[in-house]
Amino acid sequence: MDDLDDDLTVASCTRCPDLVESRSRIVSGVGPAEADLLFVGEAPGANEDEQGEPFVGRSGDVLDDGLRDVGLARADVRITNCVRCRPPDNRDPTSEELANCRGYLDAEIAAVDPEVIVTLGKVPGEHLLDRSLAVTQEAGTVEEIAIDGTNYRVLVCVHPAATLYDRSQRDTFASALQKAAEFADDGGQSRLGDY
Numbered sequence: 214m215d216d217l218d219d220d221l222t223v224a225s226c227t228r229c230p231d232l233v234e235s236r237s238r239i240v241s242g243v244g245p246a247e248a249d250l251l252f253v254g255e256a257p258g259a260n261e262d263e264q265g266e267p268f269v270g271r272s273g274d275v276l277d278d279g280l281r282d283v284g285l286a287r288a289d290v291r292i293t294n295c296v297r298c299r300p301p302d303n304r305d306p307t308s309e310e311l312a313n314c315r316g317y318l319d320a321e322i323a324a325v326d327p328e329v330i331v332t333l334g335k336v337p338g339e340h341l342l343d344r345s346l347a348v349t350q351e352a353g354t355v356e357e358i359a360i361d362g363t364n365y366r367v368l369v370c371v372h373p374a375a376t377l378y379d380r381s382q383r384d385t386f387a388s389a390l391q392k393a394a395e396f397a398d399d400g401g402q403s404r405l406g407d408y
């Protein structure tokens with residue numbers, strides 16, 4: 214795509230007028246370009262906008278802890294968002310904003326070609342599965358999607374922040390991450406599992 218300086222980094226984009234106003238910077242995905250696991254969140258929040266990296270606030274701490282608990286490090290996985298600019302007042306991205314950013318996400322998915330895409334929360338789950346989702350009930354389930362003729366697995370997971378305001382979601386989150394870890398290829402990546 215025009216605004217991608219490689220298949221992974223969005224260098225410039227002015228498609229969403231509200232987001233051009235509200236963002237400090239474009240927050241592209243981070244992590245290995247050949248990661249087995251691609252985590253997809255909704256959109257950057259204040260911390261991510263400030264630091265230029267997805268999931269670096271409290272949700273990021275929960276994600277990092279959850280990964281560690283299943284023997285993975287943040288550096289082992291790729292983490293991105295459906296929308297790469299912080300929406301004003303942390304509102305949900307609109308369907309138009311999701312659509313405007315979709316090409317970047319699809320290009321990143323194609324470039325990384327992960328074993329499994331893990332959707333963090335309702336917005337990315339519904340966006341990629343293209344249907345409504347009961348995210349808590351469906352967490353841990355895997356479904357195939359096709360993007361430009363290539364099939365990918367999507368593993369539904371609750372948003373890490375959900376575990377902060379509802380303790381009962383902790384097990385749901387942990388089980389989904391455990392399932393994600395089972396898709397990770399031991400050979401190609403550093404694992405913390407056996408220390």
Ligand code: URA
Pocket residue numbers: 254255256257258261266267268269272294
């Ligand atoms: N929540 C998200 O969905 N994405 C982030 O990058 C941070 C919090």
